[in-house]
Amino acid sequence: MQAAELHERIRRALDLEESQFLVDEEIHDACTEAYLELWDIMISAMGEEAPWEIATLSTVAGQAYIDVPTTTSVYRMGRLDFRGSGDSYEPLLRFNMATDPMAATSHAWAGPGSARYFARRAFRNAPLIGDTVWKFFAWKIYFDPIPASVHSLRLFYVPAPAITLSSLVPTVYPDEWPDYIVNAVCAQMRIKEEADPTEFERARDRVVAMIERYSKPHQINSPQFMADHRRLQTPSHDAGFEAFWRR
Numbered sequence: 001m002q003a004a005e006l007h008e009r010i011r012r013a014l015d016l017e018e019s020q021f022l023v024d025e026e027i028h029d030a031c032t033e034a035y036l037e038l039w040d041i042m043i044s045a046m047g048e049e050a051p052w053e054i055a056t057l058s059t060v061a062g063q064a065y066i067d068v069p070t071t072t073s074v075y076r077m078g079r080l081d082f083r084g085s086g087d088s089y090e091p092l093l094r095f096n097m098a099t100d101p102m103a104a105t106s107h108a109w110a111g112p113g114s115a116r117y118f119a120r121r122a123f124r125n126a127p128l129i130g131d132t133v134w135k136f137f138a139w140k141i142y143f144d145p146i147p148a149s150v151h152s153l154r155l156f157y158v159p160a161p162a163i164t165l166s167s168l169v170p171t172v173y174p175d176e177w178p179d180y181i182v183n184a185v186c187a188q189m190r191i192k193e194e195a196d197p198t199e200f201e202r203a204r205d206r207v208v209a210m211i212e213r214y215s216k217p218h219q220i221n222s223p224q225f226m227a228d229h230r231r232l233q234t235p236s237h238d239a240g241f242e243a244f245w246r247r
Helices: 003-013 024-049 178-192 198-214 235-246
Strands: 053-058 065-067 074-083 089-091 116-121 139-144 152-159
Touching: 003 024, 003 178, 024 074, 024 178, 024 198, 074 116, 074 139, 178 198
Parallel strands: none
Antiparallel strands: 053 152, 065 139, 074 089, 074 152, 116 139
16 A cells, blocks of 8 residues: 555544645654554464564574574564474574573584574664665574584574655555554544544554454464364263263
């Protein structure tokens, strides 16, 4: 969706089509923040069905960390795999640096069983990468123990939203759930007007409920309900279950 179209929908909802109360730069900033909130809601609701991507990284011999390339544009990190012999991959263990003790003495990184990693991200910032992708977070991955040689890694991650933040560049927003952006921005503008934002806040919350309902995992091998098949069992099976639970 083009930014101009989204701005027009917001002005129409607020009955401010001809008003100079809202300038395009302010609407642009509010739409951007609203879309980032929308992206987070969708990613959280989708879980394993989120749009994961894969990047290839390498450790640095004798260095405790690696920087994830900013061009990778990582929004959320999934897992990190160690490439062993041939084309086999094994997941590395992830720990929390703040609470889990580091190794007291250095030792060799013999493979995924002897290594663990800690992912850390910087605060959100807004420089552009190219013309379309926003660098959402700057990530570092720390290792324990420190790798003594170069190892190939495979990173699963959710990418950052593919929008630009500069008001000097025309922004194209994805078409999914634009009503969330419209209602979120309208509620914010009503507060600016010192008016009641409840109407738009309720509409925004209804969209959130729809997102959470429709974005839940839909894989056929992920049943939503557990079937009780005990009614299909013979009396002897039922007696066996009762005897088991009485023990």
